[in-house]
Amino acid sequence: MAENETVKPGQAQGQSQDPYLADAASAAQLGPAPATNEASRSDEKRMSFLEHLVELRSHLRNAAIAFLLATIGSFIFVQNYFDWLTRPVRRGLRAAGHEMNFYAKSLTEPFWVYMKLALVGGLLISAPFVFWELWRFVAPGLYRKERRIGILISGATGICFAGGAVFAYAFMCEPAAYYLTKLCTAFAGDLPFKLDTMLMMDEVANFQMMTLAGTGLAFELPVVLSVLGWMGLVSSRGLLKFNKYAIVLAFVVGAVVTPSTDPFTQTMLALPIFALYNLSILVVWLVERGRRKREAAVPT
Numbered sequence: 001m002a003e004n005e006t007v008k009p010g011q012a013q014g015q016s017q018d019p020y021l022a023d024a025a026s027a028a029q030l031g032p033a034p035a036t037n038e039a040s041r042s043d044e045k046r047m048s049f050l051e052h053l054v055e056l057r058s059h060l061r062n063a064a065i066a067f068l069l070a071t072i073g074s075f076i077f078v079q080n081y082f083d084w085l086t087r088p089v090r091r092g093l094r095a096a097g098h099e100m101n102f103y104a105k106s107l108t109e110p111f112w113v114y115m116k117l118a119l120v121g122g123l124l125i126s127a128p129f130v131f132w133e134l135w136r137f138v139a140p141g142l143y144r145k146e147r148r149i150g151i152l153i154s155g156a157t158g159i160c161f162a163g164g165a166v167f168a169y170a171f172m173c174e175p176a177a178y179y180l181t182k183l184c185t186a187f188a189g190d191l192p193f194k195l196d197t198m199l200m201m202d203e204v205a206n207f208q209m210m211t212l213a214g215t216g217l218a219f220e221l222p223v224v225l226s227v228l229g230w231m232g233l234v235s236s237r238g239l240l241k242f243n244k245y246a247i248v249l250a251f252v253v254g255a256v257v258t259p260s261t262d263p264f265t266q267t268m269l270a271l272p273i274f275a276l277y278n279l280s281i282l283v284v285w286l287v288e289r290g291r292r293k294r295e296a297a298v299p300t
Contacts, residue, residue: 059137063130071122078114081121082201085208088169089199092177098184102201113205120209127158156223164219165212167272173211176265207259214257218273222280229284236285243278250274 074081090100104110131154139147186194228234247270254270 056137059133063126063133066126066129066133067122070126071118074121074125075114075118078117078121081117082113082205085117086204088173089177089204089208092174092179093181093199095174095178096181098181098197102199102204104201109200109202113202116209117205153223153227156226157220160219160223161216164216167219168212168215168269172215172265172268173208175268176211176262179264180262210259211265214259215269218253218257218269219276221273221276222283225277225280226283226287229287234284236281236288239277239281239284243281246277247274250277 086102093100135150135154138150142150181197184195184197186192225234225239229236250270250273251266253273254266254268258265258269
């Protein structure tokens with residue numbers, strides 16, 4: 001039988017016909033396989049990453065230009081900004097029977113106050129364009145549902161912040177200025193004297209801006225709790241059980257976010273915060289209701 005055995009090409013006599021060995025032998029005959037160019041792949045990934053950085057730099061550059069132009073334009077109208085910003089304080093001073101005058105501690109104080117107002121005004125004016133530029137960079141990497149959620153959260157955040165600032169300007173600043181100024185009164189007796197105020201320009205501007213910003217941040221409570229409810233971290237039932245402690249927490253938040261330490265201003269902010277907390281319970285309940293409906297609609 002040995003004589004009838006034939007040797008296949010490329011196979012030595014007596015060599016096993018194991019397919020794995022055959023493949024190895026074929027590979028040896030063909031020579032070493034071309035090595036994967038890992039450096040080339042790394043370069044491709046790095047170039048892709050650099051392209052993203054270039055795109056991000058372009059959007060940030062456009063946003064910075066918009067902010068710079070808005071700030072320069074705002075500096076032209078800073079006196080009008082200061083007039084509008086301090087109107088509630090002046091109305092409170094007039095109601096309390098005090099002169100509506102502000103003072104500057106140094107020659108440079110008006111310039112720095114106006115510069116601060118120009119920066120804040122430029123930020124507020126350019127905020128929609130800055131957000132649009134950042135959204136153009138982020139949106140292509142999101143799914144359609146994620147885009148809708150992002151737009152919804154961003155819109156709700158802007159509306160709540162603006163609503164809080166408008167609430168503070170319309171309902172908080174003037175009564176707070178009246179209450180705080182009314183404490184400065186005349187003392188009768190055998191040695192009468194008068195306790196007067198000397199309101200500095202920078203202090204009044206900071207008081208107003210901090211009150212508006214703090215109230216705007218406090219009004220973000222429904223957005224924060226709604227997002228936490230959508231993520232499943234809080235529930236409407238748990239928020240309802242915590243409702244009896246929420247009023248205390250509202251006063252704590254009012255004391256933190258308001259620049260003044262008087263109980264009057266803190267109470268004026270704590271009451272709407274408590275109302276927004278209860279509104280958040282309703283919003284979280286609606287989110288949970290929608291989730292239950294979607295889960296029920298999915299066939300098992």
